[in-house]
Amino acid sequence: MILNKYFEEFELHEVRETGGRTITETDIVIHAGQTGDFFPHHMDAEWCKTQPFKQRMAHGTLIFSVAVGLTAGHINELAMTYGYERLRFTKPVFIGDTIKVKITITALKEHKKPGYGLVTELVETFNQNQELVMVCEHILLAKKKSA
Template identity: 75%
Template sequence: MFIKKYFEAFELNDTRTTKGRTITETDIVIHAGQSGDFFPHHMDEEWCKTQPFKKRIAHGTLIFTVAIGLTADMVNEVAMTYGYERLRFIKPVFINDTISVTITIKDKRDHKKPEYGLVTELVECFNQHKELVMVCEHILLVHKNSFS
């Protein structure tokens, strides 16, 4: 879906929630191959049994990637990603956990170029037990309607 949501249309504290997505062993194996991260925390079930979580955990970068992908349900033709800040992995995600994301508009401010504004989204990723597993801030560079 394509939309045009200008800077002025973003409202502080507006919230949306994504659908869920189950993290599979295949996700972990493919991500290990793509990233080169074959640490035993992700790949070695037997070794993990000797560790505090007792089972394999998904890569943090995998959870970040899937979580952000879940938020990409539409294309805003007048906005683009400016960056991410304050990324934290709060709890581990395991094989067969289902994650979903809540996005809240946290801040709006002017950009140095007057035709743009910056919108900060709080991105909170939860597992199926409603436990926070990852959090970050997504910053959008958004065109102002008054300059279109």
């Protein structure tokens, strides 16, 4: 769905939430193949039984990718990703966990490029138990109505 939104139309503290997505063994195997990260924490069920969490965990980069994908419910032709900051993985995500994302606008500021502003979104990812598993800031470069 296309939703064109100018910088001036973003509201501080505005919140949106995504639907859920269950992380599967297939997700982990495909991500390992794509990235080359075959660490035993993700791939070796028997070895993981000897570790503190006792089971395989999803790659942090997989959770980041899925979380970002969940937030992409609308296409805003007037804004683009400028970057991500302060990325943290606060709890592991395991096979069978379902993640959802809460996005909150935390800052609106001018950008050096005339006609654009920066929108900062706090991206909080939770598991099915409402435990925070990942957090970061997403920065958008958004076009202004009036330059």
